[in-house]
Amino acid sequence: MAEGRGSIRPLANDLGMSTIEYAMGSIAAAPLAAVLYTVITGSDVVEAIRGIIVDALNSGPAA
Incomplete structure (x- = not known):
């Protein structure tokens, strides 16, 4: 099988x-x-993550 133009050959x-x-x-x-x-x-960073988690747990499910 002949290789065409632009074909990729392995190193x-x-x-x-x-x-x-x-x-x-x-x-x-x-x-x-x-x-x-x-x-x-x-x-x-630890305080920011803790704040996000506490806010999410205190807010409850969205209505």
């Missing part, structure tokens, strides 16, 4: 490509997770 040798992608993703995700953890566990 000849892509060994290890997924390993480096996982490594780069982990390197990028670790500091982001640390920042998000710090923000979420901060007292302002």
Whole structure:
């Protein structure tokens, strides 16, 4: 079967490509997770979430 114009051909040798992608993703995700953890566990965010939950429980179902 002949390949037409614009057809996609797989790379000849892509060994290890997924390993480096996982490594780069982990390197990028670790500091982001640390920042998000710090923000979420901060007292302002915890109080805001608690306020939203208390308001929702006190308001009851919408009529």
